[in-house]
Amino acid sequence: MLGNRLVTGLVSLAAFTGAAVAQDEGGTMIVLDGSGSMWGQIEGTPKIEIAREAVGRMLADWPDNRQLGLMAYGHRREGDCEDIETLMDPGPLDRDAIERKLDSITPRGKTPVGASVRAAAATVGKNGSVVVVTDGLENCGADLCALGEDLAASDPSFTAHLIGFDVEDADGQLACLAEATDGRYIPASDAASLSGALQQVSAPEPAPEPKGPLFVDEFDRAELGADWTVNNPDPSGFILDDGTLVTMTVQPGYMGDAEDQPNVFRWTAAEFPEGDWDLSADFAARMGEVQSLGGRRAIVQVGRHADIDHTISAYVYRQGNSNDDLWLRLRAMSGGTETRAEVEIAGDVRGYDLAQILRDFEEKGARLTISKRGRDYVGRLTLKGWSLQEGGPEVIETDPIQILRTRGDPALFAGTLGSEQTVAEFDRIEIVEVE
Secondary structure, three states, X not given: OHHHOOOOXXXXXXXXXXXXXXXXXXXXXXXXXXXXXXHOEEOOEEHHHHHHHHHHHHHHOOOOOOOEEXXXXXXXXXXXXOOEEXXXXXXXXXXXHHHHHHHOOOOOXXXXXXXXXXXXXXXXXXXXXXXXXXXXXXXXXXXXHHHHHHHHHHOOOOEEEEEEEXXXXXXXXXXXXXHHOOOOEEEEOOHHHHHHHHHHHHXXXXXXXXXXXXXXXXXXXXXXXXXXXXXXXXXXXXXXXXXXXXXXXXXXXXXXXXXXXXXXXXXXXXXXXOOEEEEEEEXXXXXXXXXXXXXXXXXXXXXXXXXXXXXXXEEEEEOOOOOOOEEEEEEEEEOOEEEEEEXXXXXXXXXXXXHHHHHHHHHOOEEEEEEEEOOEEEEEEXXXXXXXXXXXXXXXXXXXXXXXXXXXEEEEEEXXXXXXXXXXXEEEEXXXXXX
């Protein structure tokens, strides 16, 4: 790859897996309607009894490592919209204790769906979820659509599922709350459909399956052409050669650092799908050699870029400090607000052979990916048949960051924050839609 290539016109060419950082899964709160209407019967059986049995069946299949809590409303006082009680905080699964609490719920009061969901959201924490079983619509004045938007804005990782049990959601309030938080609204009319609905919202989501690339560019031509736009182009710093886009640093900085940063490559012919996607770029990079007092401050990026205030990128970053660390970083700017996640992937201490790692980046290459799943974005580095340490992982991920929306074109960049140049070869970029 790069180590054996001399390019005319480019001078001074000097530069969801095993390693993913595990996330603490948030708890789930079951919110059970204890309003007076739950004494209504379906085929001779009170709805509260049907609900208790359906939740009990759900508990039989509930994973032991997923935290679960229980809340009820309207079960203690008539006509009181503040009658909301946390019967069990989310914690390790205790089936017997939850079933005893279920048996203690005696319907008698109002239906404060909104207030109970807001209270449950404050209890379950990050990545938490709420499952509401209600046989009535909100009758304590809450606007469930506005509540859903508020919860989604304040904590994009929160999800509310609502099961309408023997109730018609004609105005779509229950569905609106669920959809705003990326949850589900499921109507249920009897014992069987209620059990099925609970199983649907409590079962772990299957891993999404890629549909295949929507857009692919392998740079197998002489010029970038009309499909690409180069911000502040400096033609001395890039060329297409033998099926690769070869680019080198012409000015210190990185994509998203300054509006006049040269040679930010934007793939303006490609479009992102509305839902989930992976944006990936295959590259090899010359990021310098090991030095006694730190190394080159090299950067290789793939991202979605509109301007410096609206950009997200995943990048390998050689920090160039005394430990000469290498990092995988995910950085986003949304309306001028920065969010980032990063993980140290190598250095010249703690058993890393940094010289070999730098050779492998240059000779074997890697893949950089940004994965969007709902409002979560993850940066991923996939090594091509090599690892950073013996027996080490070939795939590394950042923690997810939550962003309500991103905009801009797929983009590539290679740069530095020092005086030495970085050279990168990009031989493929693709957008994959994920179901």
